[in-house]
Amino acid sequence: MNTFQKLFIWDDAQTKNNLRWYYAVSSNEMPAKYLIAKKVAVEFHHNDDQDSLWKLHEDATSDFLALWQKIKNTSLELSQLEDANQNLMDLNVELVNRMLKKCNFCKWNCKVDRSIVDSNPKAKTGTCQLGEITRVGAYFHHRGEELIYRGSDGSGTIFFTSCNLRCSFCQNGDISKDKYNGNETTSDELAQISVLLRLEGCHNVNYVGGDPIVHLHTIVRAISKLKFFNFDTKMLRNLFKTKSDKFISYPLSKHFGNYKGKFNVPILWNSNFFMSMEAVRILRTIVDVWLPDFKFGNNKCARRLARTPWYFETVAELHKIIYDWGEDFSIRHLIMPNHVECCTKPVLKWIQENTPHALVNIMDQYHPDSFTNPNSPEYNPRYEDLSRFPTQEEIQDSYLYAKELHLNFEAITFENF
Numbered sequence: 001m002n003t004f005q006k007l008f009i010w011d012d013a014q015t016k017n018n019l020r021w022y023y024a025v026s027s028n029e030m031p032a033k034y035l036i037a038k039k040v041a042v043e044f045h046h047n048d049d050q051d052s053l054w055k056l057h058e059d060a061t062s063d064f065l066a067l068w069q070k071i072k073n074t075s076l077e078l079s080q081l082e083d084a085n086q087n088l089m090d091l092n093v094e095l096v097n098r099m100l101k102k103c104n105f106c107k108w109n110c111k112v113d114r115s116i117v118d119s120n121p122k123a124k125t126g127t128c129q130l131g132e133i134t135r136v137g138a139y140f141h142h143r144g145e146e147l148i149y150r151g152s153d154g155s156g157t158i159f160f161t162s163c164n165l166r167c168s169f170c171q172n173g174d175i176s177k178d179k180y181n182g183n184e185t186t187s188d189e190l191a192q193i194s195v196l197l198r199l200e201g202c203h204n205v206n207y208v209g210g211d212p213i214v215h216l217h218t219i220v221r222a223i224s225k226l227k228f229f230n231f232d233t234k235m236l237r238n239l240f241k242t243k244s245d246k247f248i249s250y251p252l253s254k255h256f257g258n259y260k261g262k263f264n265v266p267i268l269w270n271s272n273f274f275m276s277m278e279a280v281r282i283l284r285t286i287v288d289v290w291l292p293d294f295k296f297g298n299n300k301c302a303r304r305l306a307r308t309p310w311y312f313e314t315v316a317e318l319h320k321i322i323y324d325w326g327e328d329f330s331i332r333h334l335i336m337p338n339h340v341e342c343c344t345k346p347v348l349k350w351i352q353e354n355t356p357h358a359l360v361n362i363m364d365q366y367h368p369d370s371f372t373n374p375n376s377p378e379y380n381p382r383y384e385d386l387s388r389f390p391t392q393e394e395i396q397d398s399y400l401y402a403k404e405l406h407l408n409f410e411a412i413t414f415e416n417f
């Protein structure tokens with residue numbers, strides 16, 4: 001057993017049961033989904049129309065799910081499958097490239113051509129204001145995530161610039177609000193960063209932001225390129241520009257991410273879940289563990305605090321879908337001051353009624369930030385309700401309510417106590 005497998009958190013049967021696939025991929029007992037998707041043969045041409053490609057994707061996803069099931073129950077080994085010249089990962093890349101030209105990565109469904117934005121200052125942009133270029137603000141071994149993700153050696157977290165929500169209290173505002181933060185990162189470089197983090201011992205690659213959905217094209221392209229790289233000094237020097245923990249020398253070892261000779265790492269999707277269904281259909285064949293953030297309990301608060309319409313129905317529907325699909329995931333909910341009755345309790349109640357066995361982390365670390373911080377020049381008094389820390393009473397009330405609902409929250413919420 002390695003140090004990750006020996007963590008006390010896995011003694012909790014519900015936690016282990018909910019994250020069985022993620023645990024197996026992280027431990028290199030199972031191949032990540034992207035390795036399976038590469039075995040699913042598909043045949044398409046770059047001039048095929050988009051509807052035909054989506055139909056092809058639907059059929060290929062059925063094949064993928066059948067293979068995944070057999071691999072999960074050990075009736076099939078990845079090595080028994082032929083390599084497919086043109087495969088489901090290629091189709092995923094083709095589809096995100098098409099989507100980028102009429103962007104529908106997220107629920108805003110802006111339909112703008114992001115592929116022309118970077119070279120044409122007059123081109124129309126969507127809510128996220130991004131073109132095709134992806135920027136990474138920072139990446140490192142994150143030791144502040146839940147124990148199931150940070151493990152003993154950290155979660156390989158990559159912070160992307162910009163976001164599709166506009167939360168007034170954003171706790172990562174420097175990254176999410178400034179689209180020029182960080183360094184331009186190509187899909188080749190992103191693949192190398194992902195591999196680097198895994199070979200340094202990270203238990204997963206954790207794509208986050210802002211929100212990763214606005215960079216879906218770069219991320220899917222990068223995942224399709226994951227393999228053991230021969231890093232050279234020049235390449236590493238360039239990649240280290242945004243590596244926040246570069247002062248720590250982690251010895252690289254293939255052993256950390258090796259499934260029978262293939263580079264292997266669980267893909268963790270750390271997101272606000274304000275995504276389009278098309279994006280989720282693609283991610284279903286790639287993401288090994290989902291980490292959705294369920295923030296607001298109603299649309300009025302979402303509109304006022306994040307300037308976002310259609311929040312509750314969008315985010316709730318996607319939680320329900322991944323639950324019904326039997327995906328591995330855990331939900332985060334941040335307790336906000338003055339929002340226990342209108343947000344925390346409705347979110348927890350919804351979880352009990354719709355995804356009752358889900359793992360939930362009810363977080364108490366809210367602090368006033370961005371437009372809600374009275375000490376900041378950005379402070380806007382219309383967010384006065386969020387301008388303080390939550391009280392002990394609000395936090396206790398939230399925990400007691402979750403307990404009354406019999407939610408599965410204590411193991412991951414209190415693992416630090």
Ligand code: SF4
Pocket residue numbers: 103104105106107108109110111112125126127128129130164213214
């Ligand atoms: S990612 Fe979302 S917000 Fe950005 S352009 Fe696409 S649909 Fe619009």
